Amino acid sequence: MRINAVGSGYIDTPLFDQLDEEKKQALIGKRPTGRLGTTEEVDNLVLFLSAETSTFINGSYYAIDSGYIAI
Template identity: 50%
Template sequence: KAAALEYADKKIRINSVGPGYINTPLLTSLDEPTMKALVGLHPIGRLGESEEIAELILWLASSKSSFVTGTYHAADGGYLAQ
């Protein structure tokens, strides 16, 4: 947030993204009970997809979010909201 304030007058926007557990090849080695436990941590009932995180980042980098700066976006299926 401090950096976003420091650079706002230079038209530089600074935001951050905090992804939750994402369905990636790294997780394919987990056994079924462990995978079910990870899914169960998310109120939305599933893991995130890398495309969902990419879409959020693309939006933040686009002119469609030109008034957004100094924000943290938890893309975690509701994990932090618990």
């Protein structure tokens, strides 16, 4: 059994579209990459962690947030 955690930052989803433009830009401006993440980027991480090629990876937390927690 493997257990890993994926912690995403702000991801560009329809929910994000409900914010007014000023709030959107404020959140985007705080990201080191200057953009939001995509659902595909989160999907790719989850797929990798679920694959047979990553069977020795266990008990870890993966922040997928453009480096936000590092600043």
